[in-house]
Amino acid sequence: MKYGYILAAGLAAGSVDGHLTGSLCCNRLSHHVPSLYQDPSTASYEQLINARWSNNSILHPSCVVTPKSADDVSRTIRLLTTYRCNFSVKGGGHNANPGANSIDNGVSVDLGSLNSAYLASDRSYVSLGAGITFGQAYDLFNHSNVGFVGGLHDGISAGGLSLGGGTSLFQASKGWAVDNVLNYEVVLSCGTIVNANQKNNPDLFKALKGGNTNFGIVTRVDLKTFEFKKLWDAEVVVSLKGPQVGRSEMLDKISRTMVDFVANNEKDVATSIHVAVTFVAATQEELAILAITNSDDVEDPAIGRPARAVPNQRANVARHGKVADYVHAISGFQRKGSRQVTATLTISNDYDTLREIWDASDKVYNELSQKVGVQWIVQIFPQPKIQQSYSMKHGGNSLGLADVQDDQLVIWFTARWNNTGFDNMMDNAQKRFVQATEEVARKHGTLSPFLYINFAGYFQNPLCGYGPESVAHLSEVARKYDPRGVFQYLMKGGFKISEADCGYKG
Template identity: 25%
Template sequence: MFLFSLALLSSLPLAARAQSASVACLQIAASISTASSVFFPGSLSYATDIFHWASSSADLSVCSVEPGTAADVAKILQIVGASRIPFAVKGGGHTSNPGFSSTPGVHLSMSRFSEVTYNASAGTVIIGAGLVWDDVYTVLDPLNVTVVGGRFSGVGVAGYSLGGGYSWKSNQFGLTVDNILGYDLVLPNGTITTVTATKNPDLYFGLKGGLNNFGIVTRFTFKAYPQTQIWGGLITYAGPTIPAVNKAVADFSALTTDPKAQIFAAYNGALGIAVLGHLLFYDAPTPPPGIFDEFLAIPFLTKDIGTRDLASIVRLFPTNVTTGSRTIFDTVPVTKYTPALVDAILNETTFWSAHLAPFGGLAVSYNIEPFLPTAVPSTNPPTAFPGTRTPGVALCPTNFFFLWVPETSDAIFHDAMHQSTAQIKALAIAEGVLGTSKYTNYAIYDTPLSDIYGPNVPRLQSIKKAVDPQNIMGLAGGFKF
């Protein structure tokens, strides 16, 4: 189960905890090099460092630290570890779970790790842990190369990559974790190392979906792939056309086998009214006839579809447009989307957007994400996530997403999310399409580890104990082994 960092010093009075964190901040400031900085409340840099897209995921830390070198990350870990001070590690800050990348203690922002280096001869790209995917594609698109990375604007490289990673390229090349060749890692004891399949196979396995349990990653080495322009864009629907859209979604999930073709079908609701925003994607300048004809034949509200570069389709669906609202995610993994399941997701959209409005609800969004079995190839070496890869069976990470304003309504929305997840899970079981592993980056904070990592949990716990016997990474938030 997850562990909030605040609970780790719960035996101390609040004032004593803050004083201990203040001392740690000063120790860090005196120890780090000029490549790094410490900031305190009242400064613009501090506000930027602790900022999260979802206000419910942010916390007021005693200080923020922007490490600029791996050696300084090591010093910081040694100080917070020796002092047992709660800390946070933030890449892009796109988690919806409270306390997963925020803290009342010492906040680390990885923003200075901003490298994107393409090595044509090696066929690799080195990517810093402080970037968002927009930054990465802006560099790589002009080079006509890409990596198996994020699909939406504002999503951070680090959390996404350490959690598994579903990509526009996944049907062709697997999950993001299947395409990372190495990790520059600062271990909890301060040792700086590079983790590869041959150098440290256990850590290599654990970092592929195991989040921040094993230390702090400063850089990732990705496989590089050629990238042409792509075809696609955003099309929206509402009103009487929605039943036809539901059929098109279910048909796409059941019938499409081209690994270059994908959709992301967002069922958005406000005040009981559904508006559907669908991204269509084909990994070539022009799709073959027929794949998207059913969607394109339906009367639409808006349409922005054509040949474009990869970065532009990522920016078409900015996940940070709801900045400042309170947010929670959850997910039900499925192997495909049956007509009954698609209809039920529409019903959840209209029901919960109407039911939650009196409590400050702004909107809900249920996101249907069909993937082929090739997105979770069973022939690849094992990874922490998913817990199970079944030959020939897809694993689609349906995302549920609630937005609201007042903090006093948090419990209402969290409970509603649990109810909605249970409803869709029950139907998925009845339809025979329930998947085996909840997607790490969508799973709500109290998800049991077994629901994400399945039979991998004992091995992950063993790796965690070996590399972090003092449980220093337990001082940070997140799902913990």
């Protein structure tokens, strides 16, 4: 099912496919919003365009607009639609897909200055500007004794996470980050500023929770809080090639440890485990990292002990600390500054499938014509079925998981390199990874249609994985709140509901 918009026909009056060129748009903006305007002649332009997690997502817009308030965003979007300008929107820039948060020869709207954060007087929620990163937010509230469901990397923005789902430290105890959003402040394509919550614009509220960039520009997110002081965490780093056991047995143990943990996660929702297996670019070693956390600050919880007992250990470090300290520490594993690709799939919590996925991943890696300088990372995020129970308590979401009765695993593939000559090789590799691992899951009957949109590669179609009911709702809401299709056709980047050709009837 695809659908069109009035705007698609109305664009014929512009100079290039109905649009003004980037330079002409920027000329208009320089006169209308000079205090927000940056172009290649200004000192901060390079800093703004380079502020991305992945170097291959750095593009070269004709100019950058840096709104400092929702009113600034409103004024900017009115100008962009009036002049029919192609534009992109950036929050934290934590997406490796080229074009996801930038644009060549168009207008980049950079929300980085929307970085306000305050705690409500009754301590029931935090209000975060869409451009603030969770690293900044955790630091600001580090000593406030409140917790909120946010990102697992300090470079992820509040706006970006809250439109995609949001994995966190509190997956089993609180659900997705979107299920903890109380309110979105949104600028619509007409420039109107609205709030979306369970009482006001509830259809938009539900659609935004996983619906990506299809409805408006989110300028503020209000997240429910809870009393929270410290967590306990441990990071176990192991070699896959000895000295105690060999590679195959290590992957057996890691797979069994993860699957058994997720199957029992409902018995201890405060504990979470996240696994990453990586070929290290500098040394060509193959390591696994098992990160165990307990959000109740319980030291060495029983459910996490098998992960701390795996052989071939290089390090096994535990501590009590703040969320900010933990997230900054683990973010060092994937800092910005490299070229990157990303892709994802979701499987049932099945040992045989997970174990074979490691082998399928290895096969794709070993087929690379160049390996030196490539870091290959496969991460596993538990999705215990209990987390789906939190959605309907807070207005539902768009993820299409409400009826899922099985524990699942979200698999996130990333690879990092610096040599631009590897770009085509790595683009093919991310597609081969998805093809090979999906074949394994199909063989076992464990492949889920769900694709976590914030991990998805540009070539994937995560909106269709939400199912026909959710896709129909997203389409209806997009038509209602953006009848001219500004966020389908003028705004570049993200996964468009107008392009979600899912094969559904309707």
